[in-house]
Amino acid sequence: MANLGSGRNAFEDLARLMGGPRSKDAAKITMHVFSVDDNPAFGATVSGDLTKWRSWLGPALRKFMRERGLPEMTARFDYVHFSPTCSPFSILKQTGVSGERHLEEGVWLVLLGMALVLELNPRVYTLESSWRGKQTLRTLPLMEPLASAMHRLSLCSFHPCDYHKFGTWWTNVPRTVWTDRMPRECSERNLCLHKLWTFHHRRVMENGQGPEAAAFPETLCRLLVEVAMATIRWHLVGDD
Numbered sequence: 001m002a003n004l005g006s007g008r009n010a011f012e013d014l015a016r017l018m019g020g021p022r023s024k025d026a027a028k029i030t031m032h033v034f035s036v037d038d039n040p041a042f043g044a045t046v047s048g049d050l051t052k053w054r055s056w057l058g059p060a061l062r063k064f065m066r067e068r069g070l071p072e073m074t075a076r077f078d079y080v081h082f083s084p085t086c087s088p089f090s091i092l093k094q095t096g097v098s099g100e101r102h103l104e105e106g107v108w109l110v111l112l113g114m115a116l117v118l119e120l121n122p123r124v125y126t127l128e129s130s131w132r133g134k135q136t137l138r139t140l141p142l143m144e145p146l147a148s149a150m151h152r153l154s155l156c157s158f159h160p161c162d163y164h165k166f167g168t169w170w171t172n173v174p175r176t177v178w179t180d181r182m183p184r185e186c187s188e189r190n191l192c193l194h195k196l197w198t199f200h201h202r203r204v205m206e207n208g209q210g211p212e213a214a215a216f217p218e219t220l221c222r223l224l225v226e227v228a229m230a231t232i233r234w235h236l237v238g239d240d
């Protein structure tokens with residue numbers, strides 16, 4: 001899989017578990033994670049600018065395959081996840097608290113990142129951005145064609161995460177497969193485990209920065225890989 005723009009995430013730990021000697025998975029599926037982030041502190045496979053991927057993608061992929069002893073890249077990626085940086089669309093930027101907004105730059109990054117997703121030609125894709133705000137990604141005209149592929153998830157629904165934040169997700173995973181496996185969002189009628197036990201969320205920041213805020217809970221990464229594999233297994237997104 002390829003993980004674009006969300007640093008070195010729990011996908012990597014999951015890949016180690018799946019391919020490791022203690023893996024209980026009878027199918028012995030080995031997952032390789034090619035991650036990209038422009039912030040070197042996030043420890044991704046490639047510390048690169050997603051808007052300039054044409055200049056580094058080829059050499060970076062060849063190096064990645066060589067280091068893992070994999071054959072030359074001819075096949076498609078099974079799963080590609082893309083998290084464009086949320087700050088151009090965030091509430092704080094919109095109210096001017098943290099300076100001017102850079103909406104055009106944000107849209108440019110999304111468009112070029114989506115071109116990279118197309119280049120990697122995945123069987124399954126997910127795209128994630130923040131939910132809240134007047135001009136978040138989901139409200140912009142460029143996302144209109146993907147309206148039927150949109151879902152909302154609350155991060156705190158993925159135990160043990162206590163970070164309450166709604167995210168917008170777009171995917172080609174069929175809606176039934178997605179809703180069967182993903183937890184219902186945190187609400188007054190359906191509280192997450194953390195709020196149920198402690199009556200509050202420890203952190204509710206919408207505009208969190210840094211590796212901790214960017215990281216997805218391990219349970220979320222696991223479910224994402226599961227829905228991707230279920231979709232591929234059932235040939236619901238077509239064969240090549």
Ligand SMILES: [Zn+2]
Pocket residue numbers: 154156157164186187191192193194195201
């Ligand atoms: Zn919650």
